[in-house]
Amino acid sequence: xxxxxxxxxxxxxxxxxxxxxxxxxxxxxxxxxxxxxxxxxxxxxxxxxxxxxxxxxxxxxxxxxxxxxxxxxxxxxxxxxxxxxxxxxxxxxxxxxxxxxxxxxxxxxxxxxxxxxxxxxxxxxxxxxxxxxxxxxxxxxxxxxxxxxxxxxxxxxxxxxxxxxxxxxxxxxxxxxxxxxxxxxxx
Numbered sequence: 619x620x621x622x623x624x625x626x627x628x629x630x631x632x633x634x635x636x637x638x639x640x641x642x643x644x645x646x647x648x649x650x651x652x653x654x655x656x657x658x659x660x661x662x663x664x665x666x667x668x669x670x671x672x673x674x675x676x677x678x679x680x681x682x683x684x685x686x687x688x689x690x691x692x693x694x695x696x697x698x699x700x701x702x703x704x705x706x707x708x709x710x711x712x713x714x715x716x717x718x719x720x721x722x723x724x725x726x727x728x729x730x731x732x733x734x735x736x737x738x739x740x741x742x743x744x745x746x747x748x749x750x751x752x753x754x755x756x757x758x759x760x761x762x763x764x765x766x767x768x769x770x771x772x773x774x775x776x777x778x779x780x781x782x783x784x785x786x787x788x789x790x791x792x793x794x795x796x797x798x799x800x801x802x803x804x805x
Contacts, residue, residue, distance in 0.1 A: 621741070621749045627725040633687075633715040634697040642687070642715055644747060651684040651770065652743040655761075656728045656736040660692045660700040660707075664760045668738070670706040675763040682770055686712035691735050693718050728754060740766060742773050750777070 626644045633642045646652070655672060657665040669688055679686055690697075694716035700707050701714070715722065717736070723729035728739035740761060742751035750773045755761060772784040775794070782794045785805075795805075 621727060621752055624749055626743060626747050626749065629722045629725055631715050631717060631719075631722060632694040633713050634694045634701065635713045636711060639694055639698075640713070642713060646685070646687075647743045647747045649745055651682065651745060651774065653679065653684055653686045653766065653770070654726065654739075654741040654743065655686065655688045656723065656726065656739040656741075657688060657690050658730075658733075658735040658738070658757055659690055660696050661704075664738075664758065665690075666704055666706040668760050668763075669710055671761075672763045672766075673710045673712065675767055676712055678767055679770070682767070682774065684770055687715055688712065689715040689717050689722055689736065691717050691720055691723060691729075742766075742770055744773070744777055 626647050628644050630641065630643045633640050655668070657668060659665065672686060672688070676686060688710070694714070697714040697716060701710060702708070717723050720729050720734065723736040726739060726741060728737040730737060738755045738757065738759065738761060740753040741749055744750050751769055753761070768789065771790045772788050775784055775790070776782065779794070782796055784794055788794070
């Protein structure tokens with residue numbers, strides 16, 4: 619079953635951000651755009667490259683009104699230890715959620731049950747707490763956060779302009795489409 623168009627399921631979790639521990643729930647995803655980025659585990663290989671790349675786009679995402687949450691099945695304590703010991707992760711300013719109970723990973727259908735870790739899953743969530751985009755990749759395939767920025771801009775445009783859609787490779791300010799009978803077979 620696709621999670622597109624569904625509301626984020628309830629959860630409560632501990633997280634780490636900027637030297638502090640905090641509590642996070644699905645309520646945090648309401649009232650603003652959110653990106654939830656699942657990754658397999660702290661202290662691994664591809665994961666720090668992805669989280670650092672996401673941090674490099676964080677200011678741009680914040681300017682778009684987006685909050686970022688990374689999630690792994692590690693605890694918030696492990697997130698802090700990784701943050702304190704890794705040059706790449708030490709740069710991270712967004713919220714790092716711990717999911718040792720696997721509740722969030724199951725809610726988003728990314729848990730690899732046999733391994734107790736999450737797939738690489740990226741979710742764009744609108745201000746109503748509804749999932750608008752999903753990307754899941756195999757463990758060895760890192761993601762590019764600059765592509766995520768373009769997807770968020772498209773999702774925000776469509777959300778704010780009912781009746782319009784963004785074609786392939788759409789960039790902010792580009793032409794959109796208004797689906798109608800007149801367009802059928804002419805694109």
